[in-house]
Amino acid sequence: MAAGLEARARGGHQWQFSRFGGFDQVRLESGDDLLHLDELDQKLWGALACPTDGILFDRKTLDLLDTDKDGRIRVPEVLAAVRWACACLKDPGDLLKESDTLPLDAIDDSHPEGALLLSTARRILSDMGKEGATEITVADMADAAHRFAQGRFNGDGIVPPDSAAEPDLQQAIADVIACVEAETDRSGKPGVSLKTADQFFAAARACIEWWQAGDADAAVLPLGEATFAAAQAVQAVAAKVDDYFARCRLAAFDPRAGAALNREEEDFLAIAAQDLTISSAEVAGLPLARVEGARPLPLKEGVNPAWADALARLAEDAVVPLLGPKSALTEADWHELRGRLAAFEQWHSARAGALVEPLGRARVQELLASGIEDRIRALAAEDEKLARQADAVGTVERLILYHRHLHRLLTNFVNFRDFYSRTRPAVFQVGTLYLDQRSCDLCLSVADAAKHAALAGMAGTYLAYCDCVRKGTGEAMQIVAAFTNGDSENLLVGRNGVFYDLEGRDWDATITRVVENPISIRQAFWAPYKKFVRMVEEQAARRAAAADAASTARLESAAATVTAPDKSAPPAPKKFDVGVIAAMGVALGAIGTFLASIFAQITDMAHWQIAIVLVAIVLLISTPSMVIAWLKLRKRNLGPILDANGWAVNAQAKISIPFGTALTGIPRLPAGSRRDLKDPYAPKKSIWPRLIIAVIVLAVAYSMLNSRGLIHRWTNGWLGTPATQEGPGQEAAAPASEAQPPAPE
16 A cells, blocks of 8 residues: 555556466556556566467457568557557547447547547448447448448549549540549549549640641641541551652663562562462562553552552542542652641641540540539549548557457466466467367467477477368468376377367367476376386396297207208207306395395384385385476476567466466366276286285285294294294393302302
């Protein structure tokens, strides 16, 4: 209480901590705690960074938190998210509820950003047909951006034709799109923005001004609109016509050149040898007509078939309208024709607004005169007014996701409450592994088992790495499971189990690697005896193998002797070495004497003393192993396991023995169950163990009875040794010769 008053006096926030996992963890239980989170010393945070992959957390929220898009969440990013979410809510304590539903009246609209969030949320609900709704949910945002984009106005400043209500405006927008490269609206439709509208109407005005310049000079359009077709027809054949008249002039200069100018016969033979088409390049390369000195160019008869259509258009569109009907064209006629179109060609080369030419002059003039430009601009401006609201759709989703998930991240980042309270899985726990009659709750997803094991081995925890597959879907993943209860006797590479992820899906799991560490004190207690049994089994197996090998060798030697008998005399039989036999007897006697003395001392003890001695022997054997295991188990730490996955754990997050027992479940019969211990398939018990025990009991009884002389007395001296006269606490009776002093003389 005094500390709290002192903190309030200094104007600081009073924090509350709980002790879990061997370190102090801050408690985030109020909105005030969240508001002052940036004041908490980072040395008291549970983690300083975590990856965005390999953890079971809402992916959209992780992407929003990861502002620098480096695949990691750090303290400054967490603090920025908390500050922003607290500023957008009237009560920051609402974040602690982790609710899917955000009440609209919880949004703080006292500042511009909050007011925009509130209006956007209402617009989203209105688009869904939820007019008057008082809350918005995560599910409402699933298609909000798409619905907003499909609206008549969606804030991107681009208007497709159907955003206009009037048919003439719709047609005008379509005409603009036909001439200018369209922009794509948020809805995916082609549309017009202010930029494209400016480009179109600037071209339209330039085009009309160009047309007006042509109208002002009668020589420019001698045929009016038909001048364009005439000029096009002339340009299509101009090069070939010039070529024809040049050849004719050369032929007139020297008739000997005629044959060469009309191509040699061999050229026609080469063309004829091919699959011939009228439009082939070889035919089109020939002159327009037969070349002769001063010969006019025929327009219909005797022309190159590849150019017949072009010459017909020349005659129809240019020669007849400008020179009158003619069947042939002299060189002078050709120059006159070009001269009549020279002004047009000069004017046309300076044309402007070619962008809008496909619409024609009349339509362009109509668009400029109808005020369509201002109407398109007004439509685009109205759409742009919603730009902030369109951007705020994503901001509303961000607030709803933070309202739902941010506090859970804090309870796995600022502290590890979820992990140690065990009320729900921590974000790094991916499911439960069932294997060897145990369930392991501490299971993490790993990308590279070998790389992970190099660091995770420092955690002092027994780890089993498993390959998990779902053969039905072809999915595969790697996990690491911590075994913190039971023993490791049957945890071998290759063993199979079943892994259940947090969605309840089952995976086939196979152990591929283990990192060995103590699991429990109980395992350490029995470890020396199990090692002894294994050593005995190994020695017995080795001796049996050696004996089998020796027996096989003797059989092979005997078989060789039978099949190939040796004519020499057989070796003399081995004589017994009496000295060796005597030495063995002495040794066995010494051992028997030693064991008998120990056994005699034990039989002289009281029953409770014998029990203490046996317990002491057991403890003497097991205690070192248990102490070593206890020391290692005290150091079990979650940190290296998470650090190997990309976390930056900032605390000694210990896995104590009791907590480890809770993390790994072992089989227990349900309450009220009945057990039938009779196993019909159990192996039949051998009589030898009972026989050996009976012999030992009889030997112990014989020794105890013989030490008191009872065996000697019961058998009338036939067995056993006589009892001594001394008893506990009294000396033996003196011999008869020493019992009385000699009589005086």
